[in-house]
Amino acid sequence: MDPSFRGESNLDQIIVSRIRAAVANLANAKEQIEKEGIKGDTDDSLKRFLVGIIEKVDAQIEPIVQEIQEITRDDIKRERSDRVHRNLEGFLYDVDLIRTATLQIPIELYYFTKDALCHLRHEEIKVVFIPGASLGTTNLSDNLKNLFEFLEGIPSYIDSVFPFYWIILVPPSLIRTPLNWPLIAHEIGHILERQSWNLVSEYYGYPIVPSLAPADMKSCYAQEFQADFVALSYFGPIFARRLFAIYDTGEFAISLTHPPRRERFDAIADKLQEMGFSSEATVLKELSSREEPSLIVRSSVEHLNEILTETARMLNESSCVYSQHHVREGKAKSRLDRFTPYTDDLRILLNVAEGALKDILQSTSDPAEKRELERDFDYLLVDSIRLTYIKQISQPAFS
Amino acid sequence: MQIYGISERQTNPAELFEDFHRRMGLRNKISNALMAIALFEAKAGSRNLAKYIADGLSISGDCISILDEIARSDLSYQYRGYTSKVLVDILTNRQKQHPDRRKLQAYREGFLAAQDVFESMQEKREPDRAMVKIADKVMQEIDKEIESTYTSEENLYRGSFVPG
Numbered sequence: 001m002d003p004s005f006r007g008e009s010n011l012d013q014i015i016v017s018r019i020r021a022a023v024a025n026l027a028n029a030k031e032q033i034e035k036e037g038i039k040g041d042t043d044d045s046l047k048r049f050l051v052g053i054i055e056k057v058d059a060q061i062e063p064i065v066q067e068i069q070e071i072t073r074d075d076i077k078r079e080r081s082d083r084v085h086r087n088l089e090g091f092l093y094d095v096d097l098i099r100t101a102t103l104q105i106p107i108e109l110y111y112f113t114k115d116a117l118c119h120l121r122h123e124e125i126k127v128v129f130i131p132g133a134s135l136g137t138t139n140l141s142d143n144l145k146n147l148f149e150f151l152e153g154i155p156s157y158i159d160s161v162f163p164f165y166w167i168i169l170v171p172p173s174l175i176r177t178p179l180n181w182p183l184i185a186h187e188i189g190h191i192l193e194r195q196s197w198n199l200v201s202e203y204y205g206y207p208i209v210p211s212l213a214p215a216d217m218k219s220c221y222a223q224e225f226q227a228d229f230v231a232l233s234y235f236g237p238i239f240a241r242r243l244f245a246i247y248d249t250g251e252f253a254i255s256l257t258h259p260p261r262r263e264r265f266d267a268i269a270d271k272l273q274e275m276g277f278s279s280e281a282t283v284l285k286e287l288s289s290r291e292e293p294s295l296i297v298r299s300s301v302e303h304l305n306e307i308l309t310e311t312a313r314m315l316n317e318s319s320c321v322y323s324q325h326h327v328r329e330g331k332a333k334s335r336l337d338r339f340t341p342y343t344d345d346l347r348i349l350l351n352v353a354e355g356a357l358k359d360i361l362q363s364t365s366d367p368a369e370k371r372e373l374e375r376d377f378d379y380l381l382v383d384s385i386r387l388t389y390i391k392q393i394s395q396p397a398f399s
Numbered sequence: 400m401q402i403y404g405i406s407e408r409q410t411n412p413a414e415l416f417e418d419f420h421r422r423m424g425l426r427n428k429i430s431n432a433l434m435a436i437a438l439f440e441a442k443a444g445s446r447n448l449a450k451y452i453a454d455g456l457s458i459s460g461d462c463i464s465i466l467d468e469i470a471r472s473d474l475s476y477q478y479r480g481y482t483s484k485v486l487v488d489i490l491t492n493r494q495k496q497h498p499d500r501r502k503l504q505a506y507r508e509g510f511l512a513a514q515d516v517f518e519s520m521q522e523k524r525e526p527d528r529a530m531v532k533i534a535d536k537v538m539q540e541i542d543k544e545i546e547s548t549y550t551s552e553e554n555l556y557r558g559s560f561v562p563g
Contacts, residue, residue: 063446067434070443076433079539083430090423096562133559136413143417146424150431152450169412208421209484211477255411 012069015081019068022088023061029095030054038128039102040110045126049162050095053144056157057088064151087147094144098128105129105175108382111389112181113168115346116188116234118392121318125191126162132169134254137187139194140165164195178381179357180242182235182350189230192314193223199310200226203303210257217296220257222307225267225298229308232271233315236322237280238351240268244287256295262288263298276324322347336360339376341384343391349384353377412559419556421481422549428454429542432513436535439520452520455534459514462486462541466507469498489544509537 030051038046068080109129117125128140141158148154168187174180193200200206204219231239247254247261258264265288272281298304315321328344329352335342336356342349357377361370431447432455438445445451465483469476469490474497478484486506490498513534519526 067438067443067445067447070441070445071434071437072441073437075539076437079542080430080434080437083427087423087427090420093560093562097560100562101560130560132412134411136411138413138417143420146420146427149424149427149454152447167413167416169416207478208480209478211479213477216477255414 011074011077015068015077016065019061019065019081019084019088022085022092023058025092026054026057026088029092029099033095033099036099038099040105040107040129041102042110042114045162046098046128046165049165050098052157052161053091053148053154056154057091057148057151060151060153083150087150090147091144094140094147097130101130102128104131104172105170106382108178108385108389109170109175109181109184112178112346112385113184113188115385115389115392116185119318119320120188120192120234120315121320122192122196125188125195126165127168127191128165129168129170129175131172131175134169134171135174135183135187136169137190138167138169140167164191166191166195176378178378178385179238179350179353180246182231182239182242182347183246185231185235185239186227186243188234189227190223192230193226197311197314199307203307212295214296214300217257218301221259221296221298222301222304224258224264225301225304226307226311228264228268229271229311230315232268233275233312233321235347236275236324236351237272237277238347238354240265240272240280240284241354243268244284259298264288267298275322322351336377336380339380341380341387343384343387346385346388349381349388353381415552415556415559418481418552422485422545422552425458425482425485426542426545428458429538429545431455432458432517433535433538433542435517435520436531436538439526440531452517455513455538456517456521458482458538459510459517459534462510463507463514466503466510470500470503470507473497485545485548488548489541493548506537506541509533509540513537 033047033050037044038050041047064080064084068077071077071080110127113127113129114123117123117127141162141164145155145158148158168184170184174183194206200219200222204215204222206223207216207219210216210220228239228243231243244265259267265284269281269284269288272278272284312321325348328348332342332344332348333352333356336349336353337359339360357374360373360377364370364373431451434445435448435451435455438448438451461480461482465479465486468479468483469487476483476487476498478487487498490503492499512530516526516530516534
């Protein structure tokens, strides 16, 4: 007979049996992960991470069970049991979410991100993509540590293996629009800051729950300006164009922790100018001239210049700042014009792709045909991304 | 809607994800503190006891200083960390209103007692029985308040991230 059906006097037995059942569920999840893997987890790091936690939980749960049996108060026994269950359930929920949600992410998005991280010389950064209502980043490791505050060894275990394992939440529209993938570089900018550079925190710290206090807003704004700076420096004008496009359509929710539109685009236009993209900078300045209310102004982030100067130094160290290559861009465009995959530099590919698509769409006035061309063009971009990645990781056959 | 921070903004999924896990983390610490009390009452030992006592002590200390600051700043209070957001939400019922002074005072007294209890435990002294009861009560009450205050967030979280 299942102990859960017995009377109140068997509370300990019921609790113990239910906790053991919850741990058994984790063991099943572990088996599933080991058997099926996780899509996009090409180095099996996420698999090792989650399996490692499950094994630790299994090894450390017994003293927690014994404690519950040893205490005399039923109300605390129930409270503790409830807490243990909710945490294990929460973890199982996260594991299932990761296992299933990653199936919706094209593998090319991972290739695209790995390519960027490789150029930025931060291949050690671990990222998993999950569909979400808007673009955002969170550290899975920190989140899991919270769930295991009741099991002493697990938070320290997480810190010892993967203190940072990033979840990037991506809206379904972004997943399906490779031309918007440069927006991921903004999230990569946040990740570099948090995991490696810590330039903003030196001046403003990182508020855990940001308030409207000027000190918190300065930190938030500095992080956002810096992330734009990284994305723009790395990807060039395509980042600015796509960010501008999504801003006005309201495709993604942009929270108050971000500077207002005008300030962001002013900063982006200044940087474009500095990078030698004068005409793009002028257009952006004109387009972004609409005034918006602002909680604080850019100039009040008094250490922003130091932060961006240091960020630029970091980027220069990896020699990955985008610059205009007319010849290479011309070659890339001519390939796209002919619907032929391009496999050299993903940044050049995406910077010329918008123009190529525009030209291709002019070939017909039929809306259905236009839609089909757009879809085929997306496939062409995704194919190009995949082939570029394969070319980079494998030995060229005819070199 | 909360006037102290920026919860009027549209919550993005990453923040929702983090908030859910932070809430679990905070409630785990409260649960650890309650376990420290229960183990003490049962005169039972555990290799985890030192951590439970430390958690009880840190929550009590944090809450006392946050509550003092809220009492001083009233409507102009700005968050400093997740626990402060939770306390403000509980004290204002997440409305644009002054914090509930009676509740604030009761919690403050409760956490002062809890601090005393956990300090005694840490120093291997016998804590005052009456104080233990107060500490137990405040921890259980805060936990229940967290549960009821964030029911909609829990539902939103489950609705926003659905495995399957």
